[in-house]
Amino acid sequence: MFDLATIWFVLIGVALLAYAILDGFDLGVGILFPLGRNEEERDRMMNSVAPVWDGNETWLILGGGGLFAAFPLAYSLVLTALYAPVIGMLLALILRGVAFEFRFRTQRAKKYWDWAFIGGSTATAFFQGVMVGALVQGIRIEERVYAGGWFDWLSPFSVLCGVALVTGYALLGASWLVIKLDGDLQERMRELQESLGLGTILAIVLISFGTMFVNETIRDRWFGREAIMPLWLIPFATALLALAFNRAIRARRTVTPFLLALGLFATAFMGLAGSLFPYLVPPGITYREAANPDNSLAFMLVGAVILLPLILGYTAYAYWIFRGKVQAGEGYH
Template sequence: MGSIDLTIVWAVIIGFAVIAYVVMDGFDLGIGILFPTLAVGSERDQAMNSIAPVWDGNETWLVMGGGGLFAAFPLAYAIILPATYPLMIAMLLGLVFRGVAFEFRWRDARHRPLWDFAFSLGSVVAALSQGITLGAVLQGIHVENDAYAGGWLDWLSPFSLLTGAAVVIGYALLGATWLVWKTEGTSQQHARGAAFWLGAGTLVALAAVSAATPFLGYDYWRRWFAMPGVLLTAQVPLLVAICAATFFWSLGRNFERLPFLMALALFLLGFLGLGISMYPYVVPRAVTIWDAAAPPESQSFMLVGALVIIPLILAYTGWAYWVFRGKAGVHGYH
């Protein structure tokens, strides 16, 4: 197998890990973002119980995406990380805070308001950091001699703040639609109301990011609007419109599972659009996936491990979701 084939295979694997993380950890970060809007007591307890069996395993994909980038595309890792250190530190601290808060809110009832606040703050910080990182990579990173040559705050811009806000709103939508599926009573009613407004907000945010991206560089504009490529890329906004219409229809008809699946579809389409904008670059307009790739021998060696590990992760993840497939009551699943 040639090195180009392996490089594309590894790009697909890491892309899969990233989208698996966004899909699976997105809804429980979203529940943390929505947490202050939930009533103290049964609503918050139901929300927590709905993610308790799966939230920890969801972050497996974050480790795999970061570790895979380091192993398969070391040059990209060495450029992107120094460019986004403050964001990475903030994200990891946010994830640590919410993880600790998750465990302690059950065991330390006297300080539950404090742990609830830490859970919510950690979720917002982690989601915002991820969104701003996405914007920072898209807008371009200053690279000289295969090394990051920018400043400490180069990641901060109106565009990166826009993508940060978009990810927070989108994660909150995933959280709300998850609660529609997994809870009942007033929790479900509140989640359904929130999902409507968050769905509208997500579409506005998606449109704003999509409209701003082509102005970041001519190559983005050409990829989306030049003939004959536009015949293919035009299908993405068309599919977004179909998914959005299905989302609002299913929400109005009191469906429980379909709104969540449509929210996931919107995220997948956003990810597809991101791929169209960036390919073949891993650091836009600076480093392609082939420039950044590890030697073919390393990629082959790691691929053997990945082909064993990934199906195992998918199997135990699928089993966990199957076992806890019912409604999450105040005292656990039923």
């Protein structure tokens, strides 16, 4: 039944996916920032995302705020269980945002803000991956209250997810820079795409297998007697996207690899959603159990219907205005 709780579940999922693929590439630019050989190259790299980076983070606010408003029980459980990585991510986002603004205001301390940008971007990606891994392996709950310890989120699997997301964001960043830059810097990013693509695909495979060992419910969903066979279309689609990505790289395409990398993120997200559904806090709290009353969900949906087209319109307009290559000496500050 497609009720209000389901609508909000889908909306929050879409917001989180939009955040991952939009803010993912500008986090990836920060991860790759050390590869800029001089100040001019680093300026061009940062200027490629300067007009859109803060708008991309709107989707994180929408996802987190929507979770709090529509599913308060899930919000309280997840935030309690993942308190340390959430705080780490937020501090890293603050450091990265400050570095964005301060780097263009100084010359003497520019190198320190460069490293703040690198560290903030990399730590943000890592902690986001750790949170995904911790959620997949499950949260201990007793009588609708978190019953785990301070460091239940930390495990080899969650660390693997953190490293995987850093690699995936770096792939998005390299693919974005191939579109936005030219010359020697573009060629170096193009050379990175193949190795980062291979690393991302390998990470998807390792995490897919690891998930089967850390979460019995997910293993049964894929391989048990009640396995959902349509789910197997997702790894098939992922394999096709990986092959297409490899061909596009070898053909030296400019835009196509970026779109295919976004497709890999989308299929990975679909696989995660299909594995966990209908649990919002695995292994015991479904999204319907965590939802607010229908009258609250309906009231908020009116606002979402009004605001989402505005956000989409603003985002599309910003990308259109700042289309094209970033040249030396050009930028939006």
